Amino acid sequence: MAATLTILIDGLTYASWLFIVALGLTLVFGVLKILNIAHGSFYALGAYMAATFVAWGASMQWAPAFSLVAMLLAAVAVAAIVAPLTERGLLRFFYGRDEVLLVLVTYALFLILEDVTKLIWGANPYFVSEPYAMFGNVDVGIQSYVGYDFALVGLAVAVGLAVWWGLNRTRQGKIVLAVIHSAEVASSMGVNVSRVYMLAFSVGIFLAALGGAFTAPMISVQPGVSVGVVIVSFAVVIIGGLGSIEGAAIGALIVGLARSLAVHLAPVAELFAIYVVMAIVLTFRPEGLFQRIQARKI
Numbered sequence: 001m002a003a004t005l006t007i008l009i010d011g012l013t014y015a016s017w018l019f020i021v022a023l024g025l026t027l028v029f030g031v032l033k034i035l036n037i038a039h040g041s042f043y044a045l046g047a048y049m050a051a052t053f054v055a056w057g058a059s060m061q062w063a064p065a066f067s068l069v070a071m072l073l074a075a076v077a078v079a080a081i082v083a084p085l086t087e088r089g090l091l092r093f094f095y096g097r098d099e100v101l102l103v104l105v106t107y108a109l110f111l112i113l114e115d116v117t118k119l120i121w122g123a124n125p126y127f128v129s130e131p132y133a134m135f136g137n138v139d140v141g142i143q144s145y146v147g148y149d150f151a152l153v154g155l156a157v158a159v160g161l162a163v164w165w166g167l168n169r170t171r172q173g174k175i176v177l178a179v180i181h182s183a184e185v186a187s188s189m190g191v192n193v194s195r196v197y198m199l200a201f202s203v204g205i206f207l208a209a210l211g212g213a214f215t216a217p218m219i220s221v222q223p224g225v226s227v228g229v230v231i232v233s234f235a236v237v238i239i240g241g242l243g244s245i246e247g248a249a250i251g252a253l254i255v256g257l258a259r260s261l262a263v264h265l266a267p268v269a270e271l272f273a274i275y276v277v278m279a280i281v282l283t284f285r286p287e288g289l290f291q292r293i294q295a296r297k298i
Helices: 002-032 039-059 066-088 099-121 147-168 171-181 183-188 193-218 225-240 245-265 267-284
Strands: 137-140 143-146
Touching: 002 039, 002 143, 002 147, 002 171, 002 193, 002 225, 002 245, 039 066, 039 099, 039 193, 039 225, 066 193, 099 225, 137 147, 143 147, 147 171, 147 193, 147 245, 171 183, 171 193, 183 193, 225 245, 225 267, 245 267
Parallel strands: none
Antiparallel strands: 137 143
């Protein structure tokens, strides 16, 4: 029983931050129809920026609670700076072009951002330990867990509900859904599609950076951290279905539990357990678990 509970909690913790990152990836694809290979780089930028902001706050001897605000501000800063430069300065010139070309463009952007992070922060790892100790330990049965992990789960739930509410219960969200359904029809009805693209891309980058910022206290922030994140994030959205919020949530839970099972029961299978689950899901549901069936165009 204790082992089962540990597997569930570890899987849920892993799924929480992964859901935040994958949600940004699936949102960008749903609106802009772009498979953004550079999404992992935005995660890394959020982690590096959070490490910088938290270290700056510590040097100023601010209250420990400031570190949480600093990590949130780091994600906002990444979205505010990078989103306009990327979407307005690069991606908008390739809208409507072949999907493979867009994948190559975002892959080139991924390589550029990898070098940019090395130029700015160097090759040495960064550690952000202050926020991780803020919530103390939580006893569940005979096991003791770090309270920050449960706080991260709460953050993932809050982010998921906020994005769902924003898309389904606000006027701007209705406009975004209209653009997702048909950008041409929305444009003919007077919707500024270019502005919607900019908004959706900014939110997608913010979610990636937010995931990086709040996982920075749990990892060593170093070059190459973006590679594994973007691969696992793609696994999540492929399992759940591209463009689906519900799919991102279920896909993150499946991936998190699969990894946790492998770590605890068969450590040698950790590297490929996620991809085995993905292959099984795609065998029976090639479009993903929650991908909406599209009408065939004649």
